[in-house]
Amino acid sequence: MVTMVGNEGSIEKLVKDLMYLEHDAIAAYDSCIERLDDKTLSAKIADFKQDHLQHVATLTEMARELGIDAPTEGDMKQMLTTGKIALADLMGDKAILKAMKTNEDDTVTAYERATRHEDAIPESKAFFMKAHLDEERHRAWMSSTADTLS
Structure with a gap:
């Protein structure tokens, strides 16, 4: 699925859309953690989930500073992100990680x-850069780990 998040005309809409995306990601992480058979993989995914929770905390503060309401849950896309994980569960841990990797692409x-x-002000850009690096790290781990599974 291809995201349009990041193309918003206003910083307020960007922050709100990033929050929806993060809540969707957290729901997918919860589904993934629950479905993985290998508990070592689940523990790593749980660590990555903490990054997403921190992103939500930072975005919530940004929303407060911008004077906008911060979403507290995902949007309709959440059904797609968690649905991919549920379907992948039928084929095992490798498929689950590959599905999670596609979510990380977004x-x-x-x-x-x-x-x-x-x-975006310099502080916002610094946070966006850090979050971008976190997401690249998550995606790379999911891809390389999935490739090692049979």
């Missing part, structure tokens, strides 16, 4: 775009 793209948003 967050990587969204934060990469956010780093270039014309309304």
Whole structure:
């Protein structure tokens, strides 16, 4: 699925959309943790989930500073992100990680775009860059780990 997050015309809409994306990601992480057979993999995914929770905390503060309501849950896309994980569960841990990697593709793209948003102040850009690096790290681990599984 290709995300449009990061193309918003205002910083307020960008922050709100990033929050929806993060809540969707957290729901997918919860589904993944629950479904993985290998508990070592689940523990690593739980560590990555903590990054997403920190992103939500930072975005919530940004929303407060911008004077906008911060979403407290995902949007309709959540059914797609968690649905991919549920379907992948039928084929095992490798398929689950590959499905999670495709979800991470969206967050990587969204934060990469956010780093270039014309309304982002330096502090916001610094957070977007850090989040982008977190998402790239998650995606790389999911991809390389999935490739080692049979």
